[in-house]
Amino acid sequence: MLSKEDNELITRVGPGTPMGNLMRHYWVPAMLSSELPKPDCDPVRVMLLGEKLIGFRDSTGKVGLIQNHCPHRGASLFFGRNEECGLRCVYHGWKFDVDGNCVDMPNEPDESDFKQKLKALTYPCVERGGIVWTYMGPRKTPPPLSDIEVNQLPEDEYEIFPSLCESNWLQSIEGEIDTSHAGYLHFGGIFPEEVEEGTFLHYSVKDRAPRYSVVDTEYGVMYGAYRPAQPGYQYWRIANFMFPFITQTPEGVLGKSLITNFWVPMDDYHTMAYIIVKKPKDGTVRLPIQGTSDKYPPIAAPLLPNTTDWFGRFRSVYNAANDYGIDRERQRNYDYTGIEYLPIQDRAMQESMGAIYDRTQEHLAVSDVMVIRVRRRLIAAARALAEKQVIPPGVDNPEVYRSRSGGIILPEGADWIAATKDLREKSGVLSEESRCD
Structure with a gap:
């Protein structure tokens, strides 16, 4: 049998836990490619390793996995408009691409450069064999996908x-x-x-x-x-x-x-x-x-x-x-x-x-x-x-x-x-x- 401490260690996977941190070193399946069937299709809620994320496919067909809450004031990006290579929060129109860059901030003055300073949390994604894989780990350059x-x-x-x-x-x-x-x-x-x-x-x-x-x-x-x-x-x-x-x-x-x-x-x-x-x-x-x-x-x-x-x-x-x-x-x-x-x-x-x-x-x-x-x-x-x-x-x-x-x-x-x-x-x-x- 496991001790109470080991049972906690081995089962808990949320952000900051030892087992969650271990899993984030690997590419992990996030969803099926078929859940995002075409460019600019409906976003999908994805719960992964204790994080609420939004999956979307942009106008070029590239898949993004972005934080649920808009970095502005926390509205869910699930309700966003998936259009013209980005997911646009419908609360104030702030728009983010699959890399988390804020590409539009229409309610700010033209002279504002605030959008250049802001980035949403996203995780890199690749598609292989009908699965969308994502890397949630600490490396700037992810490790290779496994040869399974x-x-x-x-x-x-x-x-x-x-x-x-x-x-x-x-x-x-x-x-x-x-x-x-x-x-x-x-x-x-x-x-x-x-x-x-x-x-x-x-x-x-x-x-x-x-x-x-x-x-x-x-x-x-x-x-x-x-x-x-x-x-x-x-x-x-x-x-x-x-x-x-x-x-x-x-x-x-x-x-x-x-x-x-x-x-x-x-x-x-x-x-x-x-x-x-x-x-x-x-x-x-x-x-x-x-x-x-x-x-x-x-x-x-x-x-x-x-x-x-x-x-x-x-x-x-x-x-x-x-x-x-x-x-x-x-x-x-x-x-x-x-x-x-x-x-x-x-x-x-x-x-x-x-x-x-x-x-x-x-x-x-x-x-x-x-x-x-x-x-x-x-x-x-x-x-x-x-x-x-x-x-x-x-x-x-x-x-x-x-x-x-x-x-x-x-x-x-x-x-x-x-x-x-x-x-x-x-x-x-x-x-x-x-x-x-």
């Missing part, structure tokens, strides 16, 4: 599933790196005899208590969870945590699978998830599992229409207000949870802990070894930055993010790290022969 594989693929080759989580970002991270929960929460209603022998899913439901090996990496932490496969072999699920809030889940075949999840803190109590999955050729939305079952939960959970408030983007139809759509008859007679969609099953568990779980009350076991290691790395990195100004892992080394996750069958006693090195460290876009269709 989704930043190298054409947008038509993968699907992005955004969703709002009403809980702290760390609860989502810890849910993703806890592989043993899948055998119950997601596969609990699936039995070995219902799945084709020799498949990953068959081995997962035949032995729901994997063993673990966990190692630190240049980008974060990697685990290998293993269980018996055919005689003389073991099935390994290999997955990653990447600084500051990225996970790669172990579904699909290692070297062929591409699943990347971003758990972006909006504030201490809300997380924006971006789940990125390789798009199959037949257009069916699914995780790239090996082995099928009619009971395997679908991933594409329905969303409510977006609203314009701070937490109105990408909200699930199934949420705490309707108990995540739980069907008790379904739970009794068909599957394990009675909750239909895989991400909603996760969210129900993570949000049911409360907005920020009190980790001084938990009792960790052997199966929590990856959770423990990730916490240690995050706390150590945040303290090293705060106390010794040590730059967090991966910030200046974008190439360390060239990694994949997935499943593989290995002989018993094999060195899993050495045996999977080439498959894990494949870089560049997915080749035709390695695509997971």
Whole structure:
């Protein structure tokens, strides 16, 4: 369990907090490019790392992320007019470009040079792979964007599933790196005899208590969870945590699978998830599992229409207000949870802990070894930055993010790290022969 002090340190992400300062050293996803569909479109409210910001696309198509309150007298720039390469506050007409420069101050005398002395807070943005990335850190020249594989693929080759989580970002991270929960929460209603022998899913439901090996990496932490496969072999699920809030889940075949999840803190109590999955050729939305079952939960959970408030983007139809759509008859007679969609099953568990779980009350076991290691790395990195100004892992080394996750069958006693090195460290876009269709 964590001490009260460490629980505060690792969960709080607002301006000036140790963990918030750590995250600001990285480029972070702010929104989808599709949320700003054309030049001079409507501005969007964006809550990010505890800051209220306004996203807008100017007349040239460039994206800006600007402070919510106009520097003049504090009116919200959400109500601004997006016109002629700037966002104009409708209170007094002051206008700001994507770099925060005041380009017009029409209620001041012509001879006034005050606009030359004024600048709004903005954060630099770049678009890559359908995501607007922003840098909120201290450097005048930002570090390079990470070489994570989704930043190298054409947008038509993968699907992005955004969703709002009403809980702290760390609860989502810890849910993703806890592989043993899948055998119950997601596969609990699936039995070995219902799945084709020799498949990953068959081995997962035949032995729901994997063993673990966990190692630190240049980008974060990697685990290998293993269980018996055919005689003389073991099935390994290999997955990653990447600084500051990225996970790669172990579904699909290692070297062929591409699943990347971003758990972006909006504030201490809300997380924006971006789940990125390789798009199959037949257009069916699914995780790239090996082995099928009619009971395997679908991933594409329905969303409510977006609203314009701070937490109105990408909200699930199934949420705490309707108990995540739980069907008790379904739970009794068909599957394990009675909750239909895989991400909603996760969210129900993570949000049911409360907005920020009190980790001084938990009792960790052997199966929590990856959770423990990730916490240690995050706390150590945040303290090293705060106390010794040590730059967090991966910030200046974008190439360390060239990694994949997935499943593989290995002989018993094999060195899993050495045996999977080439498959894990494949870089560049997915080749035709390695695509997971």
